[in-house]
Amino acid sequence: MRQSSLFAPTLREAPSEAEAASHRLLLRAGMIRQTAAGVYTYLPLAWRVLRKLEQIVREEMDRTGAQELRMPSLQPAELWQESGRYGAYGPELVRLRDRHDREFALGPTHEEVVTALVRDELHSYRQLPMTLYQIQTKFRDERRPRYGLLRGREFLMKDAYSFDTGWDGLGDTYRRMHEAYERIFRRCGVDVRAVEADAGAIGGEGGTHEFMALADIGEDTIATCSHCGYAANLEKAEARAAVPEKEEPEEGELEERKPEKKEPEEGKAAKPAPAAEKIHTPGSRTVEQLAEAAGARAQDIIKTIVALADGKAVAILVRGDHEVSEIKVRSRLGAASLELADPETVARLTGCPVGYLGPVGMKLPLLVDHAVAAMNLGIAGAGEPDWHLRNVRPGRDFPLDAVGDFRQAQAGDACPRCDEGSLRFYRGIEVGQIFKLGTKYSAKLNAVFTNPEGQVEPVLMGCYGIGVSRLLSAVAEQHHDEAGLIWPWAVAPFHVHVVPVSVRDEVQMAAAESLYRTLTDSGVEVLMDDREERPGVKFKDADLLGIPIRIVIGKQAGEGLVEYKERNQAESAVVTAEEAADRIQARRNVS
Amino acid sequence: MRQSSLFAPTLREAPSEAEAASHRLLLRAGMIRQTAAGVYTYLPLAWRVLRKLEQIVREEMDRTGAQELRMPSLQPAELWQESGRYGAYGPELVRLRDRHDREFALGPTHEEVVTALVRDELHSYRQLPMTLYQIQTKFRDERRPRYGLLRGREFLMKDAYSFDTGWDGLGDTYRRMHEAYERIFRRCGVDVRAVEADAGAIGGEGGTHEFMALADIGEDTIATCSHCGYAANLEKAEARAAVPEKEEPEEGELEERKPEKKEPEEGKAAKPAPAAEKIHTPGSRTVEQLAEAAGARAQDIIKTIVALADGKAVAILVRGDHEVSEIKVRSRLGAASLELADPETVARLTGCPVGYLGPVGMKLPLLVDHAVAAMNLGIAGAGEPDWHLRNVRPGRDFPLDAVGDFRQAQAGDACPRCDEGSLRFYRGIEVGQIFKLGTKYSAKLNAVFTNPEGQVEPVLMGCYGIGVSRLLSAVAEQHHDEAGLIWPWAVAPFHVHVVPVSVRDEVQMAAAESLYRTLTDSGVEVLMDDREERPGVKFKDADLLGIPIRIVIGKQAGEGLVEYKERNQAESAVVTAEEAADRIQARRNVS
Known part of the structure; x- marks a missing residue:
C-alpha cells in the first residue's frame, strides 16, 4: 500500500492525558482515535494488527476443535434474570429498552445466551463435549475508562464456552484451552504469566486462571513465589497464616505455627496478661x-x-x-x-x-x-x-x-505453597482469563443432558476469554522504544516499509517501485512511503509506525544499493536490492 | 470437519411463523436461531457462509482502494444532534444512557462518526480522495422485524464512506463502487438489479441506487421498463404525467399531451361543462x-x-x-x-x-x-x-x-423515460444501497478541506452499504429447492459432503477417511457425515444443508466406487474415488 493514500494521521505529540506508552504510541502512530470516553475507532493500521491477532486466536481455537459462531450483542434481560446476574452485574452492564419497552443488556459476556442456546438443542451425552467461540465487540460501562484500549467501554473479545459431561472432561478441556492460550500469546509476541485469580462477576465453582502480560502500566499486581511456581493475582494471593506471638517475645526464638483460633492457655495463670x-x-x-x-x-x-x-x-x-x-x-x-x-x-x-x-x-x-x-x-x-x-x-x-485470611498478601510474605520462597510482586495486564464454571449457569438455566444411564444431569461448563483489543495494547506495551512501536512480525500491520528518500528522484522511485512489486508479489506486505515529505519526517514516522523492516532507497539507488534496517536493531546495512529482498525472505521464514 | 461434532441442529419442521423460504431453511438446517425478536445467533454453518460473504466484500472493497477500519457502535448523541438526525431518525434508533447519564445511540449507520473522525484529520485536498469502510454489527429497532435475517434488529453490514474534493470526483467514486457492487453480488451468486431509489433517512443531494435481489418474498417492489433500462424502487418510480382528458371523449382518438396545469379553455364557451x-x-x-x-x-x-x-x-x-x-x-x-x-x-x-x-x-x-x-x-x-x-x-x-407526481407507479404505466415501454413490477430484497451524499453531513459537521486555491470547502461525501447478513438470506432465497438449500460454491459452508452410508462398515469408513484426507489436503473444505444415523436421515440432512457436492460411500466402496452428485443436479454418477476427486477439482476450478 502507498502511504500517500493511507489514513494514518501521525502526531508529533500525544495528548497529555495518555498515561500508558501503548496509548500514547497508538495515538501518535495514527492507529486509534477516541470517539467517546473509553470508546475508540481503530484506524486502518490498528485494524490490520487486530485482524492478525484475531486470526491467530481463531487458528488456535479451531485447533482445539472449538467451533466459531456469532451470538447477538442485544441480550434479553430475562436471560440475565434467570441466571441471577441482572442485578448482580451492577452499573457495568449496559442496559437499554426497545421501542416496546422491553429490557435488554448489551453483552459484556455471553454465558446466559450460550447456555440458553445449548439447552434448547442439547439432549444426550453423545453430543458432548463441545466448545463454541466467537470474536466480537463487547460492552462494559467501566466506572473509569483509562489507558486507551486497556480499559475501554467497547472492546473486542474472544469468548469461548465449553460443555462437558463431567469434571474430568471439563478438566481436560480447560487444560487444552490453557495450552492454546500459551500458544496464542507466544505467537502474538506477548510475554504472559498464568496466575490463580478470582472469578469475579463470572463466578463458578472450579477455579480460574488469568493470563497476565507483564507491563509496568498493568492495573493488576501479580504475586509470584521466588522459589516454587506459585503465581496469583494479588487480589487472590493467599497470605500465609501468621505465627502466633509468644506471651513474652524473646529475640531469635521461633515458635511453631499453631491453630488459628487462640484457646485460653492454661498453666499460664502465674503470669496473667495485663488488662486492657x-x-x-x-x-x-x-x-x-x-x-x-x-x-x-x-x-x-x-x-x-x-x-x-x-x-x-x-x-x-x-x-x-x-x-x-x-x-x-x-x-x-x-x-x-x-x-x-x-x-x-x-x-x-x-x-x-x-x-x-x-x-x-x-x-x-x-x-x-x-x-x-x-x-x-x-x-x-x-x-x-x-x-x-x-x-x-x-x-x-x-x-x-x-x-x-482477610488481608492482602505483601511483597516479602512467606509463600503460601512452599516453605522456602517469599512473594515478589509484578504489574500485569490481564489479557485472558479461563474459568471452570461447573454447573453455575447450566443449573440455573436448566441446560441438561441425558447420561449413558438415562439420567438427566446439568452440563459442566467452562468459559475462556481473550481481550483482543487489549492484546493489541499489551503487544505495544511490550514492544516499543522511545521513538515508537516495534511490531513483532506475526502481528505487524505491514512487514516492510520501503522509504524512497526523494519521490521526485526517478532513479529512487524506479528502484522503490521495483522492490515494492517484487516483495508484494511474493506475499510480503509492504508499505511504501511515497509521500513528498522531508527525509527526517519520513524516518520519524517510520520509527513511530514500527514496521519490522525498513528499506531506505536514497542516493545510492543508482548503484543498486539500499539501506536495510530492522526496527528492533540499532545498526543498518547498505546492501544490494537483491540482498535486501533475500534478507527479508530469510527474516520472514524465521517469523 | 466431522459432522458428529458439528453444532448444526437440523429440524424436520420449521416454526410455522417462518414465512420466507430462507428463514425456514436456515432454521431447519441448524444455521440460525432466534435469541429475541429480530435478533439471531448465527450457528457455525451460517457463520462460515457469512465469513465468506464478508471476505468477498472485503476483497472487492480493497480493490477499489478503500481502507478498512472499525468505528464504535456506541455513538455519542451529540454527534447525531450536530447532524440533526437525533430527532429525525425516530424510534428505529436504539438509544441508551451510560452510568453518567450521557446519551448514546447504538450505530445503525456511521455518517456522523466517520465525518467527525475525518474532519479532525482532514486539512488539504492532497489527502483526497479517500474511502473508508468497515464490516460491523449494526442495530436498528425495526417496528416489525420479520423474515428471519431479512429484517432484523441486529445485523451485519458493510458500510463505506467516500470523501472527494468535488462532484466529478464523487461521481467517479460512485461509479467505481457501483461496479464493485456488481462484482460482489455476482461472486456471491446473487441476481440483482440496480434501481433508482429514495434516499430515506440517510438523505443527501446527489441520487442513490438500491441493489435489489429478485425474490418473491422481497419487501420492495421494483418497476422496470419493458423496453429501456429504466428501473426504480416502486416508492420512487416516476408515474408519467397523464394525458388530459378531452372535453368530449371520443373513441379511438388521442389528444396530444398538454402542460400539466389545465388552463381555462377559451373558445369552448358554447358548450360549458356541467356544474357540480x-x-x-x-x-x-x-x-x-x-x-x-x-x-x-x-x-x-x-x-x-x-x-x-x-x-x-x-x-x-x-x-x-x-x-x-x-x-x-x-x-x-x-x-x-x-x-x-x-x-x-x-x-x-x-x-x-x-x-x-x-x-x-x-x-x-x-x-x-x-x-x-x-x-x-x-x-x-x-x-x-x-x-x-x-x-x-x-x-x-x-x-x-x-x-x-404524487401517486405510485402501476404495472402497465407508460415508462417515464422512453416512449415505447411500459412498467413491469418485480419483488426484490434490498441487499445494498449507494448514495451521493454531497455535503449533507460535511457541511453540518464542518468537515472541510483547503482547495488548491487556498479556499476552504466542505468535502463531498458518498456512502455505500451492503447488508451482509441480509445477503445470506438473499442467497438462500435464490438458491434452494423443496428439499433444502443449494449453496453456490464461493459461499458454501463446505464444498464437499462425504457421506459414508454405514459408519460401522470398516471398508466404507476407510474409503471415506482416505477421500476426506485427500480433499482436505488439497484445500477443499469437506464435511464428513460420520454420524451413526440411518441413511435416509443422512441424505435428508445433506439435501437440507445444501453443500455443493455430495459423495456417498456405500456398498460399492470395496470396489473403489462412490456416488458423485451435485446438489443442483438431479442425476448422480457412480465413479471411482479418484474420478470423484478429479471431478471435484474440476468443479472447483470453474467456481
Missing part, C-alpha cells in the same frame, strides 16, 4: 499517628474497618501494617458486593468516628484476620473519640469466632 | 362502493387523502384507481415524516368523516396528482356524510396550485 487500659490519643486517627503517639510499631496496632457486604455491616480487623482484601472478605461472606462504609455510615452504625473504632464492645459482626488473631497484646480504638485501648488481647477482649 | 351536483350516496365510503352506486369507473373518481407532514395536515388528491406515494409527497413537501391521518384526526380537521372528503371547499392545502389535474369531470366527496359530488371540474371547482 485506655490511653488518651487526641488527633491520632491514622496508624502512623497512633504508632507515634503510643510509641508502638504498626504491627502492634489492630485496625478496625467497617464495610457493607451486600448492604449488611461487618467490622474487619487487620494488623496496622496490613490491608484488607475486599475479594477475600466478599468470598468468605458469599457476598456479591463489598463496599467500605463512608464516615457518616460508620458513625451512624457504631456511634464512634473513624480512627477510634475498636473491637472491644463492637456490636457489628467481627471478621478477624489470622495475623490479628495471632497477636498477644495489641492497641486498638476504644470506641469513643480521642481514646484508644492498649493491652487488648484477642480472644479475651473480643471474640475469635470468625478468623481467616 | 350533489348525489346521495349513503354507505358508499370506498372507491368500489362509490363506483357501483354512481355507475362510474374507478378512474372517474377523485380520492381525497388527509396526511400529516411533520405534523402539518395536507389533503392529497389521486384518481380512484391510483395510490398515494408517501415518499413523493414527503419529498415535495421537504418533510421528514409523513403519516396518514387516522379517522378521528380527519374528522377533527375537516368536520367530515373519511369516505366523504372532497376537494371542493377543502380548507387544507391541496396536493393534486397529475392524473387528477388531467381529468375533465370527476366524482368526489361532498365534504358531508352520505353525499358526493359529480361533475367536479379540476381548476374550476378546486384550485390547481400544487400539481405533481
Whole structure:
C-alpha cells in the first residue's frame, strides 16, 4: 500500500492525558482515535494488527476443535434474570429498552445466551463435549475508562464456552484451552504469566486462571513465589497464616505455627496478661499517628474497618501494617458486593468516628484476620473519640469466632505453597482469563443432558476469554522504544516499509517501485512511503509506525544499493536490492 | 470437519411463523436461531457462509482502494444532534444512557462518526480522495422485524464512506463502487438489479441506487421498463404525467399531451361543462362502493387523502384507481415524516368523516396528482356524510396550485423515460444501497478541506452499504429447492459432503477417511457425515444443508466406487474415488 493514500494521521505529540506508552504510541502512530470516553475507532493500521491477532486466536481455537459462531450483542434481560446476574452485574452492564419497552443488556459476556442456546438443542451425552467461540465487540460501562484500549467501554473479545459431561472432561478441556492460550500469546509476541485469580462477576465453582502480560502500566499486581511456581493475582494471593506471638517475645526464638483460633492457655495463670487500659490519643486517627503517639510499631496496632457486604455491616480487623482484601472478605461472606462504609455510615452504625473504632464492645459482626488473631497484646480504638485501648488481647477482649485470611498478601510474605520462597510482586495486564464454571449457569438455566444411564444431569461448563483489543495494547506495551512501536512480525500491520528518500528522484522511485512489486508479489506486505515529505519526517514516522523492516532507497539507488534496517536493531546495512529482498525472505521464514 | 461434532441442529419442521423460504431453511438446517425478536445467533454453518460473504466484500472493497477500519457502535448523541438526525431518525434508533447519564445511540449507520473522525484529520485536498469502510454489527429497532435475517434488529453490514474534493470526483467514486457492487453480488451468486431509489433517512443531494435481489418474498417492489433500462424502487418510480382528458371523449382518438396545469379553455364557451351536483350516496365510503352506486369507473373518481407532514395536515388528491406515494409527497413537501391521518384526526380537521372528503371547499392545502389535474369531470366527496359530488371540474371547482407526481407507479404505466415501454413490477430484497451524499453531513459537521486555491470547502461525501447478513438470506432465497438449500460454491459452508452410508462398515469408513484426507489436503473444505444415523436421515440432512457436492460411500466402496452428485443436479454418477476427486477439482476450478 502507498502511504500517500493511507489514513494514518501521525502526531508529533500525544495528548497529555495518555498515561500508558501503548496509548500514547497508538495515538501518535495514527492507529486509534477516541470517539467517546473509553470508546475508540481503530484506524486502518490498528485494524490490520487486530485482524492478525484475531486470526491467530481463531487458528488456535479451531485447533482445539472449538467451533466459531456469532451470538447477538442485544441480550434479553430475562436471560440475565434467570441466571441471577441482572442485578448482580451492577452499573457495568449496559442496559437499554426497545421501542416496546422491553429490557435488554448489551453483552459484556455471553454465558446466559450460550447456555440458553445449548439447552434448547442439547439432549444426550453423545453430543458432548463441545466448545463454541466467537470474536466480537463487547460492552462494559467501566466506572473509569483509562489507558486507551486497556480499559475501554467497547472492546473486542474472544469468548469461548465449553460443555462437558463431567469434571474430568471439563478438566481436560480447560487444560487444552490453557495450552492454546500459551500458544496464542507466544505467537502474538506477548510475554504472559498464568496466575490463580478470582472469578469475579463470572463466578463458578472450579477455579480460574488469568493470563497476565507483564507491563509496568498493568492495573493488576501479580504475586509470584521466588522459589516454587506459585503465581496469583494479588487480589487472590493467599497470605500465609501468621505465627502466633509468644506471651513474652524473646529475640531469635521461633515458635511453631499453631491453630488459628487462640484457646485460653492454661498453666499460664502465674503470669496473667495485663488488662486492657485506655490511653488518651487526641488527633491520632491514622496508624502512623497512633504508632507515634503510643510509641508502638504498626504491627502492634489492630485496625478496625467497617464495610457493607451486600448492604449488611461487618467490622474487619487487620494488623496496622496490613490491608484488607475486599475479594477475600466478599468470598468468605458469599457476598456479591463489598463496599467500605463512608464516615457518616460508620458513625451512624457504631456511634464512634473513624480512627477510634475498636473491637472491644463492637456490636457489628467481627471478621478477624489470622495475623490479628495471632497477636498477644495489641492497641486498638476504644470506641469513643480521642481514646484508644492498649493491652487488648484477642480472644479475651473480643471474640475469635470468625478468623481467616482477610488481608492482602505483601511483597516479602512467606509463600503460601512452599516453605522456602517469599512473594515478589509484578504489574500485569490481564489479557485472558479461563474459568471452570461447573454447573453455575447450566443449573440455573436448566441446560441438561441425558447420561449413558438415562439420567438427566446439568452440563459442566467452562468459559475462556481473550481481550483482543487489549492484546493489541499489551503487544505495544511490550514492544516499543522511545521513538515508537516495534511490531513483532506475526502481528505487524505491514512487514516492510520501503522509504524512497526523494519521490521526485526517478532513479529512487524506479528502484522503490521495483522492490515494492517484487516483495508484494511474493506475499510480503509492504508499505511504501511515497509521500513528498522531508527525509527526517519520513524516518520519524517510520520509527513511530514500527514496521519490522525498513528499506531506505536514497542516493545510492543508482548503484543498486539500499539501506536495510530492522526496527528492533540499532545498526543498518547498505546492501544490494537483491540482498535486501533475500534478507527479508530469510527474516520472514524465521517469523 | 466431522459432522458428529458439528453444532448444526437440523429440524424436520420449521416454526410455522417462518414465512420466507430462507428463514425456514436456515432454521431447519441448524444455521440460525432466534435469541429475541429480530435478533439471531448465527450457528457455525451460517457463520462460515457469512465469513465468506464478508471476505468477498472485503476483497472487492480493497480493490477499489478503500481502507478498512472499525468505528464504535456506541455513538455519542451529540454527534447525531450536530447532524440533526437525533430527532429525525425516530424510534428505529436504539438509544441508551451510560452510568453518567450521557446519551448514546447504538450505530445503525456511521455518517456522523466517520465525518467527525475525518474532519479532525482532514486539512488539504492532497489527502483526497479517500474511502473508508468497515464490516460491523449494526442495530436498528425495526417496528416489525420479520423474515428471519431479512429484517432484523441486529445485523451485519458493510458500510463505506467516500470523501472527494468535488462532484466529478464523487461521481467517479460512485461509479467505481457501483461496479464493485456488481462484482460482489455476482461472486456471491446473487441476481440483482440496480434501481433508482429514495434516499430515506440517510438523505443527501446527489441520487442513490438500491441493489435489489429478485425474490418473491422481497419487501420492495421494483418497476422496470419493458423496453429501456429504466428501473426504480416502486416508492420512487416516476408515474408519467397523464394525458388530459378531452372535453368530449371520443373513441379511438388521442389528444396530444398538454402542460400539466389545465388552463381555462377559451373558445369552448358554447358548450360549458356541467356544474357540480350533489348525489346521495349513503354507505358508499370506498372507491368500489362509490363506483357501483354512481355507475362510474374507478378512474372517474377523485380520492381525497388527509396526511400529516411533520405534523402539518395536507389533503392529497389521486384518481380512484391510483395510490398515494408517501415518499413523493414527503419529498415535495421537504418533510421528514409523513403519516396518514387516522379517522378521528380527519374528522377533527375537516368536520367530515373519511369516505366523504372532497376537494371542493377543502380548507387544507391541496396536493393534486397529475392524473387528477388531467381529468375533465370527476366524482368526489361532498365534504358531508352520505353525499358526493359529480361533475367536479379540476381548476374550476378546486384550485390547481400544487400539481405533481404524487401517486405510485402501476404495472402497465407508460415508462417515464422512453416512449415505447411500459412498467413491469418485480419483488426484490434490498441487499445494498449507494448514495451521493454531497455535503449533507460535511457541511453540518464542518468537515472541510483547503482547495488548491487556498479556499476552504466542505468535502463531498458518498456512502455505500451492503447488508451482509441480509445477503445470506438473499442467497438462500435464490438458491434452494423443496428439499433444502443449494449453496453456490464461493459461499458454501463446505464444498464437499462425504457421506459414508454405514459408519460401522470398516471398508466404507476407510474409503471415506482416505477421500476426506485427500480433499482436505488439497484445500477443499469437506464435511464428513460420520454420524451413526440411518441413511435416509443422512441424505435428508445433506439435501437440507445444501453443500455443493455430495459423495456417498456405500456398498460399492470395496470396489473403489462412490456416488458423485451435485446438489443442483438431479442425476448422480457412480465413479471411482479418484474420478470423484478429479471431478471435484474440476468443479472447483470453474467456481
